Amino acid sequence: MLEIEIDGKKLTVPTGSTVMDAANSIGVHIPHFCYHKKLSIAANCRMCLVQVEKAPKPLPACATPVTDGMKVYTHSDMAVKAQKGVMEFLLINHPLDCPICDQGGECQLQDLAVGYGQSGSRYEEEKRVVANKNLGPLISTDMTRCIHCSRCVRFTEEIAGYQELGMPGRGEHTEVMSFIGKTVNSEISGNVIDLCPVGALTSKPFRYSARTWELSRRKSVGAHDGLGANLVVQVKNNQVMRVLPLENEAINECWLSDRDRFSYEALNSAARLTQPMVKDGGQWKVVGWQEALELVATKLKGITASHGADSVAAIASPNSTLEELYLLRKSLAGLDIRNLEARTRLGDVRFETKAAGWLGQSIVDLAASESLLLIGSTLRKEQPLLAQRLRQSVKKGLKLALINPHDDELLCAVAGKLVVRPDQLVEGVLAVLKAAADITGKAVPADIDLAGVEVSTEARALAELIVAGEKKSLVLGNIALQHERAAELHAAAAALAEIAGATLGLLRDGANSVGADIVGFATNKDLITANKKAYVLLHSELADLKQGAKAAFEGAEFVVAMTSFADEARDYADVLLPVSPFSETSGTFVNMEGKPQSFNGVVRPLGETRPAWKVLRVLGNILGLNGFDYDSSEAVRGDVLNGDIAKVLDNTPAKAVAVKAQATAGLVRLAEVPLYETDALVRRAPSLQATVDAESAAQLRANAATLASFGLVAGGNACVQQGGASVTLAVAEDAGLPDQVVRVPFGRATLALGSGAIEVIKA
Amino acid sequence: MTVYVKGVVFEGVDFDDPKHWGIEAYMARGGYTALKKILSTGMTQDEIIAEMKTSGLRGRGGAGFPTGLKWSFMPRSFPGQKYLVCNTDEGEPGTFKDLDIIVDNPHALIEGMIIGGFAMGITVGYNYIHGEVFEAYERFEAALEEARAAGFLGDNILGTSFCFQLHGHHGYGAYICGEETALLESLEGKKGQPRFKPPFPASFGLYGKPTTINNTETFASVPYIIREGGQKFLELGKPNNGGTKLFSVSGHVNRPGNYEIPLGTPFSELLEMCGGMRDGKKLKAVIPGGSSAPVLPADIMMQCTMDYDSISKAGSMLGSGAVIVMDETTCMVKALERLSYFYFEESCGQCTPCREGTGWLYRVVHRIEQGLGRPEDLDLLLSVGGNIAGRTICALGDAAVMPVQGMLKHFRSEFEHHIEHKQCLVPGF
């Protein structure tokens, strides 16, 4: 600890602190631009110059290490003169176009200029003009406003992991730009908008749509992945205008993924469903809520009476709230309907955890692991901010290892990896398990047959890594959980975790996947291919479901879709109920670490839209059921989460599954859910759909040898046939894939495809 | 042109011999005996550093920091890789001495670096050579090959366990890369811009490893000091200003060139060596230590001796030893405009005061030169300069301001004349 005095206040700070850290710790504000607590120190803006006793010149607080007995003056004549001098320099070439700048009202330069600037300028020479850059559909540029703080550059390099922005040029010719002809494509790129202290980088979708002071700030929770990022939703005239991160160090830190930031566009989409509708003689008709719900009640009652309760199934998006799911379960239970599923992309009906499947520990604890083995995950796309957090952990010593069917860059150092065919993922884990059993001399469970498992050097290296050390984690990602042998992967991974003494975690895809498990939206039946007589859909759409869903819905006697959008379900549903997206309802998401986060609606429901929990409460009453007199979503939540949540979380496989290595050959598909195909909102956010990532959702990718074996060329087209259907996709090369693997994403472009044998021909 | 008067770097070099730069000629004049002495007599690292301290050698790159002291800062027992770097990124207007060293006596530099490596327990060295000098770079590479072939460089030098690898690196011509941390960044393959210090290169240098950086002339002086002893070197100059020094004399003299003379030589003598003023014109002013040193008027300059202390007492600095001589036909406004343009163009653009301030200074001086000056401009220049100096990451900000301050201190009336009459005081400009 070191003693320091700042503006006469004495304090002690840890060795290694900077003057800025010390000042922050006692709430002394030192003006700054380039300093950011999450970024490396650049010390280039010089706004933070302060006077330090015995130093002949003012020193930058952000970069000056505290020495014992140091005396700092942040507002002395010397300090203020230096700060004002810097402010003058920053302003001479700044356009001062605040009236037409989106940053106006939340601009650090504007704010500090009030305190440190002059009313007139002594600079009467020509001002600099800098050409704008095309950074893609999300970030708008006005580069003349740039003050060269390099925050954006450091962000791409240090936080996003790949330096997509740089500062070529010297002196006054220094400009922030992307690689020539390239845009900024990081999955977390939007954070540079928040970081930019001026209006050089602003939000493209938000551009010129409101002044910041007209916006109210309301808290919410990210609805597109398992992280549960905390949000500030900004609202004007009952419309969501933009979304910003709300700092929560334990979850999203001060960042936001682009998916959570820009998907709000869909909330204002013209495709929104605003009134209840029923299909009458093949024609859609607008009806009142009462009429619609009575029809639903009558139909469900009729079908259960004539075909039995097992003939009805409810399929919900894992982004539905805990309250919605609970009341759906409760109302259907009144008709004895028990077919409930929210794990809509699960690939293996045998997969079952003892209680709700979760990360196995907190996000913070996971990131503090000594070693982490990630199995079957495209982490940057599945959970962008978790990938970011682990990237920082790797810099601090985390050994991150992978077993994956691809070799995608995590943009951090990887301590070991095993790249296998997607249909050899189980065998990959078995190889590591065998090596780990070998090293530790521990036995594997009897259901796991290791005969014929070959241990490669890579597998052995992974085993050595995961058995050594203290705090170890083993995590199954979406590719693993969506795998057709997910139950075997689960069993093998659990055995490996046991032998290695590691914590087993599951990366759940939805905002409320864990909550859905808790409510009981997990059957071990395939509800789609079972062709039920009636389906109740909550926020889920065809692109969330497997092949055959459309046929199953069309073949059903009755389908009710509780949805926010009118543009899809009208093809197969009989009743459309407009229910609130997360922004228009109160509710709770339980994130991947088992943390329930409740939120309020940030805007009023659009048109006749109603929060689904209220709709289901009315349905319960219409069905004549008891216990539906809730007056708030909190009351509903109280019925579900009434005790220690840790007791309802358990990743242990519920039943033993026989695991055995299988030989595979031939062409195989690697199907993942692309970054911007995850849910109904994301799929309808135009700016996200204009990104490079969205483009790749309609691509077939394979390595050069595989492409050549089918006569395909990158840039050309391919016709893919699977499950009796075919689609045409653009072809791109992916050098990281094993031979005879085609990466064909799971999304709207490939919805027609089924599973099993796949064929590819040149188109 | 190099004129050897008395000193250590070019001692014994026969410039008429086309192979004067080669290893044979170098060895014939006593080259590599210092290295052999160290390796055969078992001279210790401490003894070498002590010898360097005795010599009073001060860094020849411009800052004049005592070399022996700098060498003693290197954490010799640091377990990982350490680096030795030579700064031949000579880019300051008026300075051209290091160029001649790698062209005419490259082995003195190589031997000096090998000795430095030995003294500090460093096994890898780089010489960062300015971008625009192609032949000089090739000459240095050729000399390296000779030294490797002769067993002075590489593994197990002269059969001992001492290993030292030395590589040439050709820069890209940015002045800022002469700043040692910008040089390191550039050497690492990044954009050459200075790092904030602390940490200093001695603890966090090239690739984050302890690194010692010295100027070309500094290293080239080392063999002499080891061979002849630090005391002898010291006595070549004057106390606190040990040894001899290369002065790059340019401007309005009859024989511009590099002059190696003892520190403490009166300026008037140096001027004589250069054949006096061109065309018999009158001396008006001298920039005594490279473009960033404040200008000194003739009368002050004629009283100075050429050493760190005397020039600094006169209000300027010896810097790298670039002496820019101006005669009475020189327009000081035009001269400052040139200087200011240089710093404006060469600012790395990283930190605010320098990026924004150098352009401002240049534009105002340019305006005055164009006859568009305003009376308040001169105070504005000083005020803007005051806001740059001491507020930047590296010394380029100060370097840009000092010429302005020097000019306005000694030649303010000339600027006022320009502003008032919208034309030059000096006929012909």
Ligand code: SF4
């Ligand atoms: S664009 Fe913004 S964040 Fe990037 S350097 Fe310029 S001012 Fe800083």
Ligand code: FES
């Ligand atoms: S905040 Fe310290 S120099 Fe920018």
